[in-house]
Amino acid sequence: MVKRVVITGQGAISSLGLNADATLSGMREGRLGISDLEFRDVERLSIRIGGQIKNFDAQSHFTRQQISLFDRFTQFAVLAAAEAIAQSGLEFTPELSEKSGVILGTSGGGLQTQDDNFRLVYQEGKNRVHPFIVPRLMNNAAASHVSMIYNLTGPTFTVATACASSNHAMGQAFHMIRAGMTDVMLTGGSESMLCFGGIKAWEGLRVMSKDACRPFSADRNGMVQGEGAAVFVFEEFEHAKARGANILAEVVGFAMSSDASDIVMPNKDGAKRAISGALRDAGLNVDDIGYINAHGTGTTANDKTECQAVNEIFGDHAKNLRMSSTKSMHGHLIGGTGAVELLACIMALREGVIAPTVSHRVSDPDCQMNVVPNVAQQAKITATLSNAFAFGGLNAVIALRAAP
Amino acid sequence: MSDSVKTKVIAIIAEQAMLDITEVSLDASLDDLGVDSLGLVEAVFAIEEEFDVQVPFNANETENADFDISTVKSMIAAVEKLVAEA
Incomplete structure (x- = not known):
């Protein structure tokens, strides 16, 4: 039997704001979240603007041990997931945990971790890197950490289809609930590509703008990158209704x-x-x-x-x-x-x-x-x-x- | 037109067009030569590497005032200008 799928929680972090409400306020006000990029070697780039999340202090959200395992893209996903789950009001009992999973999109995964550590070994000539580079940079790190934090033991994986990663991820989550495979899915996506290597690679394509992203404007001159995450709680409709959840919207097609x-x-x-x-x-x-x-x-x-x-x-x-x-x-x-x-x-x-x-x-x-x-x-x-x-x-x- | 810049630019374009250099006429557009958008971006990169210059080219701007790509001849002239200013 085909199930209906609803959204019962949302969380986000972007250059418009450090949570979903702040991001939505920015959108409502038409605020510009694009500014001068700040990171090492930015002066060697010809593209120096982006939707970079400033005033974000990882240490105020995560322990030292977590940071040693969480690339910035994982940090964003974990924060967005926490916000979404809190809004949904869900409590994951052992039965529900098995019927819940995580599907997140990302394209670069732990690109910041790669950039930092390639610099260490190639440019600075170091012969030793931190022992957790691999679990930190892998594309599925964000989905796995969300799964571990909330003990979500159902289908969990990462989708990487460049700019469509999040939509493909959310589409899979939708299909799983609709097919009756799961009752709850944490889904969305996360990205943090604003580092020297990340932007240097994009520059080469000659499609980036140096001043602004102007979609549908005749004087457009290209794209501008951003960073951040959004995570949603997708839930089977009857399950959400039975617990009196606040439903934000229904996912009806993909x-x-x-x-x-x-x-x-x-x-x-x-x-x-x-x-x-x-x-x-x-x-x-x-x-x-x-x-x-x-x-x-x-x-x-x-x-x-x-x-x-x-x-x-x-x-x-x-x-x-x-x-x-x-x-x-x-x-x-x-x-x-x-x-x-x-x-x-x-x-x-x-x-x-x-x-x-x-x-x-x-x-x-x-x-x-x-x-x-x-x-x-x-x-x-x-x-x-x-x-x-x-x-x-x-x-x-x-x-x-x-x-x- | 200095011969060295001209010869090198033609060679770069010929490689992207998969043509012999004798088949690249000065009045041809990249389109005439069968160079697509990816080929153009690669050619710009090759020019930057060859002459150690920064080419002000953005694929979203149909009229690149600073780097005229309408014909082989205009590209050579634009590169000569860049080399002279370098």
Whole structure:
């Protein structure tokens, strides 16, 4: 029997704020979370801005032993998970633990740990590194630590599909509960790529902006990276109802596709198949959708392709839709981005507040839609989509509906 | 046009286009030569390595005022300028 899946908790950390509420306040206000990057060797980069989380003190959240095992991407995931579980009010009994798991997205995993330790051995010539480098840098470290902290003993793993990692992760979590495999899943994603090696590699692609992320603006000049995490409690509907949980939204559809065409250039047909697949899976019509959280990277290639795909699927309804890119505020969190962006979808459903696309200056003939420029809008929204179109041509789209 | 810059830029473009250097005409665009966006980014990298310069190129800007990529000739001229300023 097919189960229904609802969201009963959310947690986040981003350059807009150190928890979900602070991040959502930033989105509501259209605040810019992008600033000058601060880390070692930044002066050797040509790209020096990002959605970096400043004023974050790991030592105030974690013990010395935890820090020796938690890369920054794990720290973010653990904090977001704690917030989500606290909000859900769940208590994990031994029976529930076995029916609960963790699926998180990340792309770089413990990249900070790799960067620091490669520097030690290659640049500084050291012949010894800390004994926990491997468990600290591995991509599944965040999911494993969340599982250990809460004794969640069901299906637990990490998904790495570049910029679609979080959406793919949340899609798997949704499928597991819907299929009756599990009752509760901690899911979302985390990323911390803002270090010298992380940005140096991106610079080479020539797609990064030196001044701002301006999705759907004709004067855009590229993407800006961010860091952080968001984690949600996905729960089987009857289970949530029986314990009187506060339901934030319902997850109603998910679809994924592969372009099978180019390793970096997006493809309209692949995007369309993921969008229409999510609508079909959710049993939604195009005119049910009031808001789309766009992939909206602020690259010419993405924006044009995404707008074409949406226009072709939504037809006349495209002009009634709102589609914004919150990456303009928090930057592109790569493997964690879909998770932080799902917050904007939930806010649209719960509060009727549509997060804006900030830094928007010039209307683009290729993006003639309501892209919610610069200032949040109010609208009654009953269903939303969140798009993610990754390098490698891997697309993943999630559909949410207002809480039942 | 200095011969050395011209010869080296043509060689870099020819390699990305998988053509013989004699097949790279000065008036051809990268598109004419079959160089795609990834090929262009690799060519820019090769130019930076060859001449030890920083090429002001952003793939999102259709008109790169500081680095005109419209034809082989314009690219050579842009590289000559960069080399002269270096």
